[in-house]
Amino acid sequence: MTGKEQEKGKKKDKEIQTEGEKGKFIIERRYVDDSRIIEPEKLELGGVDMSGRWGTLVLPRTLEDFDTEIYEDVKDLPRGGNIGKCWQCGNCTAVCPVAHEHPEFNPRYLIHIVKMGYTSEIKRHHKAVYLCSGCGLCSAACPKGVDPQGVMIAMSIAFKAHEGELKEL
Amino acid sequence: MKEQGRPVLVIGGGPAGLQAAKDIAEFGEQVVLVERRKELGGAPIRWSYHTLAPDFRPTEEVMGPLVEFCEKNDNVTVMKGCVVEECNGRPGEFRVRIKDESAKEFTEMVVSSIIVATGFEHFDARVDPRYGYGRLPNVIGINELEVMLKQRRVVGHDGRPPKRVAFIFCVGSRDRSTNPWCCTVCCGVSIKQGIEIKQLLPDTQVYMIYMDIRTMGLWEKMYWDSMEKYGINFIRGRVGEVYFTGERLLVKGEDTLVRGPFEVLFDMVVLAVGIEPGPGTKQAANVLKLSLNEYGFLAPRLPNVHFDSGKEGIFLAGACVAPMSVEEALSEGSAAAMQAVKFRRNIVKKVPV
Amino acid sequence: MLEKDGTVQLGNDEKLELTKDDAKLLEILSSQRRAKLAFGTTEDYLKMLERMKELEKKGEIIVHHVTEEYDPVGVRTLSGRVKRIPTRETWQHKSCGQCGHIPGYISAFYWIMSELGIPYVDDTNQTSCTAWNYYGSGTSNPVALSAVFLRNMHVAYEKNAYPLIHCGTSYGDYKECRYLVIMNRDIRERVRAILKKVGRELVVPEELVHYSEWLHVMRHEVAARRKHDVSNVKVAVHAACHTYKLMAEDYTYDENILGGRKPAPTSSVALALGAQLLDYSNWYDCCGFGFRHILTEREISRSFAYFRKIRPIVRETHADVLITHDTGCVTTLDKSQVVPLAQGYKETIPVISDSQFAALAMGAHPFIVCQLQWHIADWKPLLAKMGIDWKAAYEEYRSYLDKVKGGMKPAFIRSPPRRLEPRGGAKAFRVDEPVMT
């Protein structure tokens, strides 16, 4: 499979994407996040109307590549330099007062997806980074000196800088 | 033959065996060192390991002196390409029959005690077909990568250096369908090799796909350095299938931290193949009537006292007892040597001449 | 590492020749490993066959043997055991979806059999295996399923024809049911009671045979009658989950086909006809049908079929045709292309059954026999590549339709149901492939 073809496919996905609550009728809907559902408002083939449910597609969630661009930026931004030391022990999330309130904010996980460069995951979770309250408990708890608080600062800057690519599909 | 003249028989010319022979010889005792293969040095030399974890010391630097000593020293009789075929008699005077496999000659001798150090074999990754080892190009074992690193030339089958390398841990280890035990060293060795690849090809991305990282004791430093100094990435999960697309290797697995499947292209896949008991161990066990444990390693009388075979006058050392690193094997050799010498001296006291 | 000269470099001084024996070793190892992951284990499976013999001796069950009158051919299954595939006088156990969705599927198959002059029984007295029910809603139960299974098997038995199962699901379902009936006394007795009520006995076939296995053993005869050259046709094969993942030990493998690492049927047919067989990365994946999904979650089913099968296949192989050997697979893989194509995705590939492909190669009519007009994905390039003038054929078809409208009797390819008498003088049992033991 050539990269160009893939690109074409991706572009298509974007074009057909529509807003609003999608795929209500999918039984196990809660396991499928919006960005994966393509539900065309207007789709017709040979005079047959295939809009809405009849034309719905669900994109696969397979992680297809590592894209370390954001990771490199985070490393260069103030206080982001130690992200590379993280070994995913989860101490930060364990002590994080925000994570206890908001499951979508998980410092350990954010660091992982940025480190590995799972763009699709970053797309889904990057907004959560701004929930960090900067209390610094994580940096105190981290056994490897990652300084997650600082990394969150660097990340929120990096995510803003890459806003364009990170927009929902 | 007088008691004093009776040598100690060491089976196996690997790290443990050589160390044992050296120590006994330095006690001024006679040693007979029997090695099945044509050269001394055991696994590190046979598979031509480039360096040894954790301190990246060249293998020759560790094994060279030992081999040289045993070759030169008068107290040590080295018998290469030989196997012990028969053993009877009682502790203190075992009558052994040693067969030279090439020349088909037999040597008979009486030995006071025996040290078994028959070592291990690398797991044959073809037995676990999901990684396509032996079928797909650029799927290699850590032992083959050592050879490449020694030649300072890490390349794929097309002769080009890989841009992205994946190490798959626990191949033929911790798996009911192959070997259920942990080989204890492959995490460390893989990480060591990852670092060496980074030193050799700084632009190559290295990914470690692991279940657990078991870099015991001070080996942990390698693990930390690999991450912090060399930027090696670690993916927690397992690989289900490796598929060759015609150009690159498509590795299908799961990143358990993301709870999601990944299908990523790599240029080279290195399998951290496990350690399993070799034919030499089995043969020695038959000849000396030693008991094997459920996994086929030699079973010591007490699990925490490796050198004690449970049979008077026979001592165990090295990876024939359990998977272990070279550093452990060396000290086990030493320990067994001490036991053998102690045993001999006691006999001399008991039997006045 | 694998060297150019086909050897494996093991150490600085050691090389390992990858000879045929090594390949075989690999194959055996992988077979064993796969067998481990299947329903029960190979050991259980062989035990079950032993038990079947015992029960027969005790007279508890009647075993429908693959006797010489069926002119059987031996093939090697995943378990390493030799399976006897009947080639003649077979009782056609049809598939619900097949006749409904892909009429060309079964007509092509019957056409092939009549071309080869092989007698078979197309019986109307057959029920559905109810696996739809079993998978779709879970309202069925082992006893009911087994009863239906044995009922059909008894019908075949009294017709003195050997059941040949077209439907992959029935095939897998029956294999599991047979296991239950033989290994579980309770189920056996309850089923016996049910069968008594409908005046039937408990007859278990010695071998459960899928039609793809029949086509596999007959592939050389098929190839011998090839009319069109398909050597330039690139073929990708999708094997049906229910044929080779349910009771995996009992499906046909062959070390000369795909290295024995994947089921032999269908691939073997393509190879025998001289087409170019291509491999792809999502080979083992389901087609997306998945019963519950096609019933309740069309979107998932459709998307999986396209994004996880069709798209990778087209991108990796650029094949001309995708051949499968089950109803659900052809239906899903073919019909699921509608929406993506309407949405503007480009990748597409015609999907047909092995019987249709074989029939086309043997010169069957693409529309009257193989009925490609029912297929979604564009089959014109394929026919063109096979050297079939589809325009002319289509004209024929139109005029044929007009004649039928005018009152002509449409061409049926089926044999009238009949009771067969046992015949002697059958050919000696032959083994199709070098059998590994």
Next chain:
Amino acid sequence: MSVPLSAYYQTPTANILPHEYLEILVLFLLVFAVLASYFRIRSWGVPFTPLSVLSTVMTSRDREREGEAIDDVGLVTRAKVATRSTIHDIFLLRRAGAWCEERIHTIGRGLVLWGFVLLSLVTLMGFLIDPAGTPNSLFLPLRLSGDIFQGILAMGACILLLRRLSRQNLRISTDINTWALQSVLFVMGVSGVIADFSLLMNLVLQFQVAYLVNVASIIIFFIYAPFSELTFLIWKGSLLMQETLSTNSAGGK
């Protein structure tokens, strides 16, 4: 003790640093700080969000947001939203305070924030009322409230510092910038209070020393702030406000 009000009329700062100069200096520093933080934030490759917030509020024409057009939202609506989000998110510390695991931490932050804001307000008023600092009826109340707010600021900074100092793990892991920023704020507040009270008690020498320290700390603060965490906090704060703004405005249509 009796406070000779005359003490205020003869501005004794004059012979250290003339009032006007000081104000000019502060003004200059302010401009510098803003420019510096602007360039620093731009150097991260991201927009200077305080500006974008302003423009968001000001523009009352259609905007494109994430490919979807938002209908015309009046200046008033936006201003309302802005104020609401300012009050909730910033002054009521919804973001900064809600998830601090200890009450005291929230309080510390609150005091610093309120102290700082009010102090600047008072100073501004004083400056507007009378740049020359010559006596008038509002002079004393302003001055006194200024002292109170400086005190609050100092207290808050002190709490934050003590919290970090008292916990060993926090102490070790705290970034040098955090220390610097908090201490500067602390010194600023304390020196300010001491200056004024020593003046009230006619302790001219202490006053002069404290006053110099105060001025120095103010200068340091303005020069240092753009290179401290404060820049990020302001950037992030404005970014979030902008988010709220767009979403609320979009929702409010």
